[in-house]
Amino acid sequence: MNKTAVKSLQRILRDAGTYSGKIDGLRGPLTNKAVNGMIEARRDGFPDAVEGWSARRRAVACLQRGALDRDIEAGPVDGLWGPQTDFAADSLATLFETGEPPPAWRDEPVVDVNPNGWPREAALIEAFGSPCEANLVRVPCPWTLSLAWDLRTTCDHIGCHERVAESLRRVLERVYAHYGEERLRELRLNRYGGCYNCRRKRGGSSWSTHAWGVAIDWDPDQNKLRWGRDRARLARPEYDPWWRFWEEEGWVSLGRARNFDWMHVQAAKP
Structure with missing residues (x-):
């Protein structure tokens, strides 16, 4: 316990x-x-x-x-x-x-808005330029992040494509205001799996959205690539506000949209 x-x-x-x-x-x-x-x-x-x-x-x-x-x-x-x-x-x-039990989150539709005009994955080059040549900027994170594969290594920012930076900043600030530092640690949302990574998709041949710095992984140990709602930690109801903050900025959870890769959220439509 x-x-x-x-x-x-x-x-x-x-x-x-x-x-x-x-x-x-x-x-x-x-x-x-x-x-x-x-x-x-x-x-x-x-x-x-x-x-x-x-x-x-x-x-x-x-x-x-x-x-x-x-x-x-x-x-x-x-x-x-x-x-x-x-x-x-x-x-x-x-x-x-x-004072209230969590809502019946699985009965609620996923927020489908796109206020920032994020592109489809097929149009990433047109929107963000060539993969692996992202114009990266640092966005401060209000809570301390620990690298998921080495929890002794911490960081206070996320490096992402410059076009998604302001949106990411807004999401992080809303998350922190809602949960606070202690609850974020309890939920393992301090376990950072990375943003920019010049690589192809795991299990595929096309470029990953990470190659543009427009995707972020969270707590990969408890949200493995092929896990669905029955196993992924980020599918639990206490994370519903977390996903809402992302979705209201147009970011997409592959877990909520397609029921795999629950660690992953991206500023691109599948």
Whole structure:
């Protein structure tokens, strides 16, 4: 359980009347005692086997029970942290932060606007010039970025084609204002996979949009090229505002548009 999940657990325990400590995201003795208190008070809401579970598993079970009590689907109350519990934990975080559960994001259409007139991929040379000869500029990033393949290496800017720079700046500022530094780290949106890269498309022969510096990859380890919505982290509902900020500037998520390469966003229409 990460710090955000423990905070949600502590709020559940507080509402259950067994916890009166700080909402600090630390699962210490007070939290563990409150977990035991909730299980004892709500014995009919937990399986009999809970008595033999570890402290961590009992804590996860209380998180699951709390999600179900709030009409958030968490699967069985088994104390095991799988994809359904992970989804429920993110939904709880949104509920406690905003007072509302996350919207049914998969029922919403992808924003299809193009205020900056981004070209189709077939017209990239006409719009941006030859690949690998981009006029690159540095756009400051409001939060600290870590290279996804070497987290010890950090940077404070993104190098991109000069034509997309102002749009990128606006997106980054909106993202930071919405999420803040700590939440961006929790969501792994500080894990930067690069922008300009003079290369062909992986699994293809045409030039990648990275060759013009008009595409950016985010958290590639958890959003691999062939992964779809069932596996990609960036397909989760807590990232919906993130994608909206990009889409309102006309940038395209290949994940949301075509359900692959969820790490990738580009200032070009497929």
